[in-house]
Amino acid sequence: MEIETTICIGYENLNRIEDAAATANVSVGQMISTLLKYAYGKKGKPAGEFGAVRYCSRGGRGYWQRLHVKFRVDEYEFCIDLRKVWKMSVSFIVDEMIEQYLDEMMREISESPDNYRYSDYAIESFVFYGVQCWIIYWGVPPKLLSHSA
Secondary structure (H helix, E strand, O other): OEEEEEEEEEHHHHHHHHHHHHHHOOOHHHHHHHHHHHHHHHHOOOOOOOOOOEOOOOOOOOOEEEEEEEEEHHHHHHHHHHHHHHOEOHHHHHHHHHHHHHHHHHHHHHHOOOOOOOOOEEEEEEEEOOEEEEEEEEOOOOOOOOOOO
């Protein structure tokens, strides 16, 4: 199952991500998903627990291009999680990560191609002492967390 969504991206970065997707022979959505997973491995650290979500600057008219992408359900949820953790809109995240990590990631892909770059994703929910808890796994841990009381 796939989820269709729309993001805004700067024209220059749109060209860069489209070229990268063509080079890797994947869809733009797959390339964005791969880039975000790669960037999370590099950037990782959350912005903070509370605060407002930051959005892209408005730029001049015509700077931003709407981009319609399809993500697998787990990829879409990963994007939404990044929005919450990094306190940035998904559009802002994509645009910034293209700037910061796309070239580096493409060099690594060319040196070590891997058809399965996106790691597993799962959400677990449970009640712990009357409190609803959620664990979000962005990959497969060697041992699952124990939540028994």
